[in-house]
Amino acid sequence: MRAAAIGDAGATSAAPRLELRGVTSTYREGRARLTALSDLSLAVADREFVALVGRSGSGKSTLLDIAAGLIEPDAGAVLLDGVRLPASARLGRSAYLRQRDLLLPWRTVVGNAGLALEIAGLPRQEAEARARARLGEFGLEGRGDAFPAQLSGGMRQRVAFLRTILAGHPRLLLDEPFAALDALTRTELHDWLLALWEREGQAVLLVTHDVEEAVMLADRAVVLSAAPGQVAHVEEIDLRRPRRRSLVTDPAFVRHKAALLDALGLLDREDRA
């Protein structure tokens, strides 16, 4: 089961965009030393959408922080495009989006959206011009000069997406980006993200609590067990793309969903097929 998570596809073609090999990560809480991730291996190939599903405390966010270079694991290796890199060299190589949009309240929509480009060394005006050129695509037409506090939650998260995509990285790390939104806005953004990803084709690693979200979006869903986080199950989701909303009643969709719920320990014995 572990081997499947490493992704055999990467071995035959180019190296995976992101690969974690035997990663173990601990953190201190008071005097105790707790294990967030234990000997975890995972790979995301180019143009592949992988969802990471797990309960709270299964170390999902830690995993993304490790991939982004914010944390160095205690053991194991992290490879970007097949090259093993230390944390400091991983910074600035992936686009990262979190549950909170983390927009800067003192910057306008284009000012926020251009932030990653500015950090990468582009002059502010140039970064903002590039952001402005893509506002329509992100449903932000005419709102370029608004401040974040003037926008709804869905719009704010789309500004955060624009900031993430504009950086132009081949890896997207998404940490529950839809969790804080209402169900309708979330559905809308799912469709929108799929359309965007099908155009741009990044390697996506999406952390989510939502099993349906994982089946709807991903090529592969990896279930993490809680404390310490380990790969408990890998579900290959071979539903045809482009995926439509009507899929949710498809028997195959329901089967994948049930398998993930089962792996999370959320199905009663009688419910199992």
Place this chain on the structure above:
Amino acid sequence: MTEPLVADAAARPSARGWIRSWAPPALLVGAGLAVWEVAVRVSGTPVWLLPPPSAVARALVEDRSLLLANAAVTLTAVLVGFALALAAGLLAALLIDASPTLDRALYPLVVASQTVPIPALAPLLLIWFGYGLLPKVLVTALVGFFPIAVNTVDGLRAADRETLALLRAFGASRGQQFRLVRLPAALPAVFSGARIAIAVCVIGAVFGEFVGAQAGLGYLMTRAIAQFQTDRVIAAIGLLSLMGIGLFGAVALVERLVLPWRRFVVQTGADR
């Protein structure tokens, strides 16, 4: 994907809103003055003890050139002292923020600057620097320094950790993190400190003039008190209040111009 815009109307006050916010205090002050005037006249209180508002108004008009000339001297001390307080306060805050060692070394000194009894210090400054502008400026700067330094330190420490982590993930250097997040996040706190500072700077300047000066509203008041020119003293107090309110308003105005995003955040109560 059109979504409703969270209210950004009403950010600009209407004429009616302006009247609504200014009418109550104006009425209250007007009523207070009327009661004062009537009470003094009915009771026959002597003018040197408590002059009626009409006498104060007369003093304001008749002595206007004297009052304004001295107000200009006080205003100069306030402005120069405030500028000094701002520069020193920001510098101290940046140093305290820059390293834990400097924090441990400097923070107690910042607090100590506030515990120095000004009544004890002002005469010393007089001995050292004479009766000119400098000792007043120093007293003013000393009282204004503390709120600016402390608020700025708090503001720099208040930056959102998750936002800083995101910036690091984007590859931002420490300098970029400071320029793009920590400094702008601290500005509202800097302005809070500046608003407090400008108010106490007026008090500081007048106190400096009380102790020993050759001009200024504080100097004028000590002279007038000695001669029982109570109407002139109250007129000077009124001018000082106006000066304080005006300076406070000026700082608030600069804040509005520098931080245009603030009104939306305050209004919606969102974020931070």
